[in-house]
Amino acid sequence: SYFLKRSLPSSRFRFTSWHRLEEHDVRGDQLTCPRVREGPSEDEHSLRDDDIFLRNGRRRREDEEQRWEERLQENWENCVELNLSYQDLGDPYQLENFTRILRRLIRVERLQLVDNTLQDLSSVRLPRCKSLNLHRNHLTSFSQLPKVPEIQHLCLSENSISSLGELSLLQTTSIQSLTLRLNPCEFLEDYRSR
Numbered sequence: 130s131y132f133l134k135r136s137l138p139s140s141r142f143r144f145t146s147w148h149r150l151e152e153h154d155v156r157g158d159q160l161t162c163p164r165v166r167e168g169p170s171e172d173e174h175s176l177r178d179d180d181i182f183l184r185n186g187r188r189r190r191e192d193e194e195q196r197w198e199e200r201l202q203e204n205w206e207n208c209v210e211l212n213l214s215y216q217d218l219g220d221p222y223q224l225e226n227f228t229r230i231l232r233r234l235i236r237v238e239r240l241q242l243v244d245n246t247l248q249d250l251s252s253v254r255l256p257r258c259k260s261l262n263l264h265r266n267h268l269t270s271f272s273q274l275p276k277v278p279e280i281q282h283l284c285l286s287e288n289s290i291s292s293l294g295e296l297s298l299l300q301t302t303s304i305q306s307l308t309l310r311l312n313p314c315e316f317l318e319d320y321r322s323r
Contacts, residue, residue: 205230205234206233209237210239214245214262215244227245231250234255237258238259242266246266247266248268250263251274253276257279259280260282261277261280263283263284267288277302278301280303283299283304286309290312291313296323
C-alpha cells in the first residue's frame with residue numbers, strides 16, 4: 130500500500146499548491162485525499178505571491194487572506210449531502226476549522242466523515258442529519274457523537290467504543306440502523322441483545 134501511494138504520479142505534487150501546477154498527468158482517482166479548493170483570482174494568478182506582497186503591502190494581503198478564508202467556508206449551511214472523509218486533520222488549526230465547518234451544516238441530511246481521526250464531536254449539532262458515517266475514527270463513547278435528533282442510520286464501525294452504557298443517548302432519536310462492527314464493545318457478553 131505504501132509503495133503504491135509513493136509510485137503514483139500525484140506524490141511528486143504532494144506539497145505544491147494546485148494553482149502552481151501547469152501540465153500534469155494526475156487524475157482525481159490517483160489522489161489520496163482529494164479536496165475542493167477555490168482558486169485565486171486571475172490577477173493573483175498572473176503574479177507571484179512575493180510580487181503581491183511587495184506591491185500591495187501587508188494590509189492588503191491580510192484582507193485577502195481573510196476573504197479567502199470566508200470564501201472557503203461559504204454556503205455550508207445549504208449542503209444536504211456532503212462527503213468530508215479522509216481530510217488528514219493532523220494539525221490543531223485544521224481540526225478547529227473542520228469543526229467550525231461541521232457546526233455550519235444545519236441542513237445536511239447525509240454526511241460522510243470516514244477516517245478523519247475524530248475524537249469528540251459533542252460540540253456539533255446536526256439538526257437534520259438522517260445518515261451519518263463515522264467509520265474508522267477515534268471515538269470512544271456515544272457521548273462524543275454530535276447531536277443528531279433526526280438520525281436514522283449511524284455507522285460507528287472501527288472506532289474504540291468499549292461500552293454500551295451510553296446507548297440510551299440514542300433512545301430519543303428515530304434510529305433504524307446502528308453499525309458497531311470492529312469496536313471493542315463487540316466482545317461484551319450481552320452485545321447482541323442490547
